[in-house]
Amino acid sequence: MPPKRKGPLQLVQREVDGIKKQVDSLVKDVQRQVGSTEEAFRRCQELQMSSEKTLRTLRKLTKADELAPVGNYDQRKQEEETRLQNILERLNILSLELSPPGPSTAAGYTPKEESDNDDDGKESNSDDDDDDDDSDEDEDEKQAVKPPSQSDSRNYKVLSDFQGEEEGDLSVQRGDVLRIIRKTADGWWLAQDSEGNRGVVPKTYLKIDSGVDDDDDDDDENEEESSEEEEEQDGEELTDDKQSGASHSNWSTVRKALTEIDATDVLSAMGAIPSGFRPSTLNKLLVEEGLTYRGSHHIQPELSQSQLSFKDLFLDPDTGRVRARQVRTCVSFTLWSCKMIPTPGVGVQVLSRHIRICAFDGTQVLSNIHTVRATYNPKSPKTWSFSPRMTGILPTLLDGDCFLRCNSASPDLGILFELGVTFIRNSTGERGELSCGWAFLKLTDDTRNPLPNRTYELQVNGGTPYEKDVAMEASVTRGSPAAGVFQQILQARRQPRLMVKLKSINSRTRTQLSLLPDTLLHCLSCVHLLALHRQLLADTLLMDRPTMQNADLICSPVLSTFPVLLDQLDLLDALRGAWLETEINMSRAQKRDLSFVKQEFVKVYMSSVYFFLHSPSLPGHRWADPPSEEQRARAIYATLDSLKHQQHTTGQSGCPEVFVDPMHRHNAFDITELTFDLLHVAR
Incomplete structure (x- = not known):
């Protein structure tokens, strides 16, 4: 009886099992220092290429390809993809540990290895296009073995003149075309001009050169995320050329940026970041x-x-x-x-x-x-x-x-x-x-x-x-x-x-908007609060100052702290809720009396948001931190409920007793809580 044929998914599972065994063996050899580093690095590259090829094959599989029905097909396919992603992550980390430091310092480093690195970089990028047919993949693999040339790197055009101020900077003129060797997170990119001079330039002075062919653009788009090893080698070569005269420069920072791998690049290699991110x-x-x-x-x-x-x-x-x-x-x-x-x-x-x-x-x-x-x-x-x-x-x-x-x-x-x-x-x-x-x-x-x-x-x-x-x-x-x-x-x-x-x-909203600064983008539901702050600002700066040339510190806790609310929106919501409670209890005549409205607004602000800003029970604001956001929400709502209870008890809004209530702790007093420094904050 002939052996039962295996389905495509089962064959991929066997390949993943084999790759995992080889990775485990490689990790053990590296830990025991069995063999040379160059040999371990070569094995790591081969496993990376094999894993990426298997991942591309897996992603193209469909349920219709199976010879027989497979239960939980999508789940099993996702599990295998997750295993491959984890394997690739291990290999990427191992590759960073084993990669040679550069042509000028790596013993036994040969151009053949550089070609292998480029081959690996090209291979890793080919999985960005999951929908290419097999012939396209073969074409990419053939092209991947070619050594990189200057035309293969992305070219950028200089938007404005830049004169280098420190050693390592590259002076460029508007219209120059640069080849970008390395992009770094700090915004200073390592570039090479047409004469072969290398140095760093700020990325804000550059734009993509429209003269590059579309096909090259597509290839280079992939190269930006995968050719880190090649760029690190170029970066090391550059630092060696400049080292002789580097007595004081920012090259330590540049060197660190060239040798570090960004989290985005690692996640991209793992497949955790879609193309275009x-x-x-x-x-x-x-x-x-x-x-x-x-x-x-x-x-x-x-x-x-x-x-x-x-x-x-x-x-x-x-x-x-x-x-x-x-x-x-x-x-x-x-x-x-x-x-x-x-x-x-x-x-x-x-x-x-x-x-x-x-x-x-x-x-x-x-x-x-x-x-x-x-x-x-x-x-x-x-x-x-x-x-x-x-x-x-x-x-x-x-x-x-x-x-x-x-x-x-x-x-x-x-x-x-x-x-x-x-x-x-x-x-x-x-x-x-x-x-x-x-x-x-x-x-x-x-x-x-x-x-x-x-x-x-x-x-x-x-x-x-x-x-x-x-x-x-x-x-x-x-x-x-x-x-x-x-x-x-x-x-x-x-x-x-x-x-x-x-x-x-x-x-009404259009009128309130006309009172705001000439340039501002914000939430429409907060316009009335921003307009009230603007009125208080005008009263203090245009009416209450002795002269228009007086720039002394101004005692105004509202003006000194209100802008913070635009960066901490949960506190802005707290003020909005407290002010809404107060407005509900106002008569129509009181709402039309601007001086009364301003007086009540200051009272509400001082007994709610101003208290929150200096309360030890409120954690510091941190973006997208769920535990911190929950703690802040609990502290804000608990204090607001307490203030509402006091308001109903006393019949007054904005009770100042909150500052002396032993139930509510307050940070030690600081004079900056009260002072509005016009020269410091004015634009």
Whole structure:
């Protein structure tokens, strides 16, 4: 009786078992120092290539390929894919330990090994295209053995002149074409010019050279994520060339950046990051640029060119109110939903799905960066939703109703939406943030007329906002060129997209928006609080100061701490809830009395949010940290309930007794709690 034939999935399972045994054997040999490092490194590369080839084969399998019915087919296939991902992660870590330091220092290192490294890099990238047929894979494997050339690396064009200030910097002129050797997380990229000079240049001075062929672009797109070993070798070669004159320079930092592997690259090699994902551009601006792109900075008054008056803050002498200011662009929009967004693979836990929003003109961010968190249903993992229907006040962090005020005259002004996920890596506990794509809504048409108020379906692009034509991971397998119209329509509907609705606003909200700074993007439900803060700011700076040239410290706890709320939205929600309770108890006449409203607002602020800011029971604010967010929510709600009880007992809003109540602890007093430093905060 002939032996029973094995199905494709079972054959792959046997291959995975064999690879795992070889990896275990290699790890033991390395630990026991059996054989040379070069031999172990070669075995590691061969296992990486074998694992990636098996992974590509596994991903192409379907249930229809089996010779006989297989129970729990999808689950068994996913289990094998997870095993391969874990094997690849082990091999990647081992490869970093075994990889030679560079051509100038590695004993016994030969060009043959360099070719092997490149072959490995090319192989690892071929799994980015899961839907290619077998002939395409064979073609890629043949091309992979060719040594890298200068034309194989991605070329960038210089946007502006850059004069190197330190040793190791590369001076370039506008229009020069550079070959990027190494991209680093700190934004200083190792590049080589046409004359062979090497050095680091800031990435903000570069853009992708449009003169590169499309085919080369596709190949280079893959090379960016997989050719780290080649770049490390180039980086070491560069440092050796420059070492003779490096008495004091930043080359220690550059050397470290060249030899470290980024978490994104590791996860990409594991298959945990779909193609088109990148480290978040807007999150990097928030982290590295301090307060420049935060709402707390943009809510502050802006000084005029002479620095002796204000540019965007004036009083109406007849009414005593803030004078309304009209700007070139003032729109209201609603985030509706995101569909067909690729999901990160195994090995990472997603802590937050969100969209970061800002005004953008194609080259630079023109406003603060506002973040809206998406709601997520595990049953529909590729769909993100916003503004869910909830009882009570919708938290600002989840509210997709936003406004944008911007006075830029750029003809390309629009709204940039960057879809992102904050994740934690299961194996190491390392946190990070990835961009899942971006979309751009230009706010004017070709004739410079404002866009009409309606719902827009925006395509989600891969890469960063500075990269063009980077496709996201295909949601379905590609059809043949002769596919029917219906299949093409179906394929188009399965591409990642974002639904955004431009809408009109009522006259009251429009009036409140006109009191705000010339440039600001925030949640629409908080406009009345921002307008009240603006009125208090005008009273203090324009009426209460002895002279307009006086820059002494001002005693105003509200003005000194209110901007913090735009960066800690749970505290802004607490103020919104406390103020709503107070407004409900006001009469119509009291609501029309601006002086009474301001007085009550200060009372409510001091006995709620101001107390929270200096309470030891409130943990520090940390983005996308569930335990911290839960502790803060419990502390805020418990204190608000206590304040409501005191308000009902005494019949007064904003009871100052909370500061002396032994039930509520308070941090030690600091004079900075009360002082508003105009020169320090004004823009």
